[in-house]
Amino acid sequence: MAQTTTQGADREFRDASDNNTFATREIERRRSSPVFVSGDDVRARMAAQEPTGMCFLIDPKLGFSVRSIRMWMNFFGLGEGAIGWKTLGHRHLIDAVIHIIKGRGYSVIDGIRYDWEPGDFLCVPTFAWHRHVQVGDEPMVYIAGTTTPFSMALGVSIHEDERFPEYWVFAQKSEEARTTLIPGGAEVPESASQPMFGREPGREAQLYEQQVAFAPDEQTRRRRARILIKGSEVEFGKTRMGSVATVVDPRIGFNTHVMSTLLAEIPPGHRSGAHRHMYEEVNHVLAGEGYSIVEDRRYDWKAGDSLCIPVFSWHQHFNTGSATSRFLVHTTRPAMENLGVQVTQHGEDADF
């Protein structure tokens, strides 16, 4: 009996130690995770799938240090001209940003059409039905950043598409259920799920009615939020990190809560600032060549390569080429600010 108690105590002690040692192991995990993704390898993977396919660039399931975001490339009609590609109509509980690299077309998002061309960005609101359609005879390439791993980790990942309506979780009940941006929003009569401010004046009643009001209010925010960003509208500004254009961010009218997207440029012969931060970051090199220092390691890059910056790792980028380098950057800074734990420490300033 005494032995059993001791074993139980040992197990409890080990479990408690797990909490204490987690951070140590987490640092080791981040340090040993891959940082660099070769664009040459990606091009070879694309060639093996032509004319149409998908390449994950950075994803937790490929061993990268990220837990909450991923980045991938979709391509259609490479090597054979356009193939009249269009996606299924679908919707999901994620933040999603698409950057058009090649090709032209339009997307229908929550019933509204948005035309796009190379250089444009689309931020698809959470749980909005959408379909992307290619037009013209050029091949189509886009890079997407999404927070699917985050939704999966939270146990709230929902994806509905027109191919499998029998598996729809929330869209199968009624026409109203298909038009709402609220998961489960039409499962009960609307009258019962409307807030009743004032009927019960007590504090607890008010707090509960605020809770009831959240989903319809959030749906309104989703429908009011910005969606299409033309490449010609992107404006760069000077920061201590260098030249940056914030493209998608809750601070400039988008309704993302987890992800933020920006572009960063470095002129030839110059370097970015150095910093580290308590959020995840993935980079894709759109143009130029150079190298990055991540903690104590150097990674040489050129257009088409990608980098996965481990959480709270110092990083700085250097342009060694003759043209301006441009990075596409997705981060989880908004998520960390919503959790109250975002930290950014700035080191050296950019030299331009």
Ligand SMILES: [Fe+2]
């Ligand atoms: Fe989608």
Ligand SMILES: [Fe+2]
């Ligand atoms: Fe960063």
